[in-house]
Amino acid sequence: MPIRIILAGATGWVGRALTPAIAATDDLELVAAVARSAAGRDLGETLGGAANGVPVFASVDEALTIPADVLIDYTKPDAVKANALAAIAAGRHVVVGTSGLGAADYAEIDAAATARSVGVLAAGNFSITATLLKSFTLEAAKYVADVEIIDYASAKKPDAPSGTARELAETLAAQRQAATSRPVADVSGVPATRGGAFGEGATEVRVHALRLPSFVLSVESVFGAPDERLTIRHDAGSSAVPYVAGTLLAARKVAGWTGVRRGLDTLLD
Numbered sequence: 001m002p003i004r005i006i007l008a009g010a011t012g013w014v015g016r017a018l019t020p021a022i023a024a025t026d027d028l029e030l031v032a033a034v035a036r037s038a039a040g041r042d043l044g045e046t047l048g049g050a051a052n053g054v055p056v057f058a059s060v061d062e063a064l065t066i067p068a069d070v071l072i073d074y075t076k077p078d079a080v081k082a083n084a085l086a087a088i089a090a091g092r093h094v095v096v097g098t099s100g101l102g103a104a105d106y107a108e109i110d111a112a113a114t115a116r117s118v119g120v121l122a123a124g125n126f127s128i129t130a131t132l133l134k135s136f137t138l139e140a141a142k143y144v145a146d147v148e149i150i151d152y153a154s155a156k157k158p159d160a161p162s163g164t165a166r167e168l169a170e171t172l173a174a175q176r177q178a179a180t181s182r183p184v185a186d187v188s189g190v191p192a193t194r195g196g197a198f199g200e201g202a203t204e205v206r207v208h209a210l211r212l213p214s215f216v217l218s219v220e221s222v223f224g225a226p227d228e229r230l231t232i233r234h235d236a237g238s239s240a241v242p243y244v245a246g247t248l249l250a251a252r253k254v255a256g257w258t259g260v261r262r263g264l265d266t267l268l269d
C-alpha cells in the first residue's frame with residue numbers, strides 16, 4: 001500500500017515541484033493538499049493541468065480529516081509549528097521543509113512526537129549538495145577551531161537566518177572547538193555587526209545574514225587558521241528541483257523512528 005501524503009503548501013514554489021514528483025512514484029500517494037487561496041478546488045486544476053482528484057483545504061486541521069500517513073510541510077515560518085503539532089496530535093508522521101523553527105521549537109515538537117509515537121524529519125535544506133556542505137563543515141570543524149557562517153538570500157526572504165544556515169549553526173555549536181576570536185562582549189564599535197549567535201560562550205557560532213536582490217540561497221562556512229583559510233560554500237539555483245528527492249526520501253523513511261531527527265544527513269548515513 002502506498003504511503004499517503006498530505007502536502008501543505010502545495011501551490012508554492014516547492015509544493016509545485018513535489019506534486020508531479022509524488023504522482024510519478026509507485027509507493028507514494030498524494031491524498032490531500034493545503035493552500036488557503038485554492039481551498040475547495042482540485043489540486044491538478046489549480047496547478048494548471050488536468051484534475052487529479054486531490055482536494056485542496058484551507059488548513060492542515062481540515063486536511064487531517066483525510067486518512068493519511070505523512071504530512072509534508074512547505075508553508076511559512078508562522079504556520080509550520082502549529083501544522084506539525086496538529087499532524088502529530090492526529091498520529092501522522094511529519095516532514096518539515098519550512099524554515100523558521102529553532103532548537104526550542106524542535107524540543108517541543110520532539111516531546112509531542114515522542115508522546116504520540118510518531119516520527120518527524122526536519123531539514124533546513126533537503127538538497128543533497130547542501131547536505132554535503134553541512135557534513136564537510138562538521139568534518140572540517142574537527143581540525144580547525146575558528147569558523148563563522150555567511151547566509152545569503154533574496155531581499156524578500158521573510159526569515160533570517162535561512163533554515164540551512166540555522167540548522168548548520170545549531171549543529172556546529174554543539175560540536176565545534178572553542179573559538180580563538182575576541183569575545184563579542186569585548187568588542188567595541190557596533191558589536192551586532194559580529195552577527196547573530198547560536199550556542200553560548202567560546203563555542204557559539206556566529207551567523208551573518210545578507211538579504212539582497214539577485215541571491216537565491218547561498219551558505220558559506222568560513223574557517224580561519226594561522227595564515228590559511230578554508231571556505232566551503234553551497235549555492236542553490238533558481239528552481240525547487242534540488243529539494244524534491246530528499247523530501248521524498250524523508251517521506252519514505254519518517255515512519256522508521258519516534259521523535260524529531262534534524263538534517264537529511266541523518267538519513268544519508
Ligand SMILES: NC(=O)c1ccc[n+]([C@@H]2O[C@H](COP(=O)([O-])OP(=O)(O)OC[C@H]3O[C@@H](n4cnc5c(N)ncnc54)[C@H](OP(=O)(O)O)[C@@H]3O)[C@@H](O)[C@H]2O)c1
Binds near residue numbers: 036
Ligand atoms: N528545507 C528545504 O530544503 C527548503 C527548500 C526550499 C524552501 N524551503 C522553505 O519552505 C518554505 C516554503 O517555501 P516556498 O518558496 O515553496 O514558499 P511559497 O512559494 O511562498 O509557498 C508557500 C505555500 O504555502 C501556502 N501557505 C502559506 N501560508 C499558509 C498558511 N498559513 N496555511 C496554509 N498554507 C499556507 C501557500 O498557499 P496560500 O498562500 O494560498 O495559503 C503556498 O502554497 C519556506 O519557509 C522556505 O524557506 C525549505
